[in-house]
Amino acid sequence: MSTPAGGAGGPEAMSRRQLLRHTAWFGAAVVLTVTGGEVISHIGGTPTATAIAQDPHALRFVQISDSHLGFTGSANTDVTGSFSRAIDQVNALGSRPDFVMHTGDLTHLSTSAQFDQVRQMLRGLRAGAVFTVPGEHDSIDDHGQRYRAMFGTGTQGDGWYSFDIKGVHVIALVNTLALEKLGHLGTDQLEFVRNDVAGLSADTPLVVFSHIPLFAMYPAWGWGTDDATQALSHLRRFSSVTCLNGHVHQLFTKTEGNVTFHSATTTAYPLPHPGQGPGPVPLTLPAGRLGAALGIRDVTYRTGRHTLAIRDQKLA
Secondary structure, eight states: OOOOOOOOSSSOOOOHHHHHHHGGGTTOOEEEEEETTEEEEEETTSHHHHHHHTOTTSEEEEEEOOOOBTOOSTTOSOHHHHHHHHHHHHHTSSSOOSEEEEOSOOBSSOOHHHHHHHHHHHTTOOSSOEEEOOOGGGSTTTTTHHHHHHHOTTOBTTTBEEEEETTEEEEEOOOSSSOSSSBOOOHHHHHHHHHHHTTSOTTSOEEEEESSOSSOSBGGGTBSBTTHHHHHHTTTTSSOEEEEEOSSOSOEEEEETTEEEEEOOBSSOOOOOTTSSSSSOOOOOOTTOHHHHBEEEEEEEETTTTEEEEEEEEOO
16 A cells, blocks of 8 residues: 555446436535445535534545646636635635545646646645545646656556555545546556455445546446446445546436445536537536536545545535
8 A cells, every 4th residue: 555745347327317317416515424335415514414524533535626727718717716716615624634635637738837836736725635646637648747747756556546544445546547438447556456455354444536437427428437347346345435536527426335436526617417418528607607516525434434424515
């Protein structure tokens, strides 16, 4: 295990109607308590949600995703400003998170200047640690070399790693470097996953981060990972597995047995719901509505309960 310093293969695809029902949560502040593979929802700010979030012994982390620094377009004319507001929102949470994870597409064009800007901005986060995984926009033309030069210290292979914190085992995967259409992990990374969890007890809670979903959310748009089932086969013996991804720029939840998948929203610009329009192109929303489509994810886990509370918050 290492800690950094700095679908054809997924479950069966859902119908378009099912996708739209789940993505109706887009932009909402919702708390999901995941217990034994069952998702129970609460409205953010309820006593249940507050009690979980304020437990001083709990693991608390924040997911941010798809900042796309360097993007220019009408969908968001100031992605740097919205990313800065997201950082401010993290810093304004009721307690300091144990870590923050950025789940990829830190930049839009993977230039050295854009990576440096992201790194400088991430240093403003008040958190125990800051981690990242790359998106496909972070590996344009160089197989992720500039990304790893900036954020890859202490990682293995093409940037994957794992660590343990407060009773939870965290795995950070890279599925954006060998894209035909779908995400891809590859033989070396699949072997890493197998070896990484081999010595863990089956009651160890697992949290898995990747950029592209590890399930077949919408393969026609590349929203899935072709060899995800092989990775998940090593995780299904565990009683609690939560997979968190970016890439799709909208909230989505799917539960399959003991594995729950949560797609995050973005700090940059929204994408259409699956099947609405010709493809995943940036959406320009009416004036005043962009903030409701952007946000951060605040997650809390109480040791020994195999329970995650996930609160998705609109960007202030």
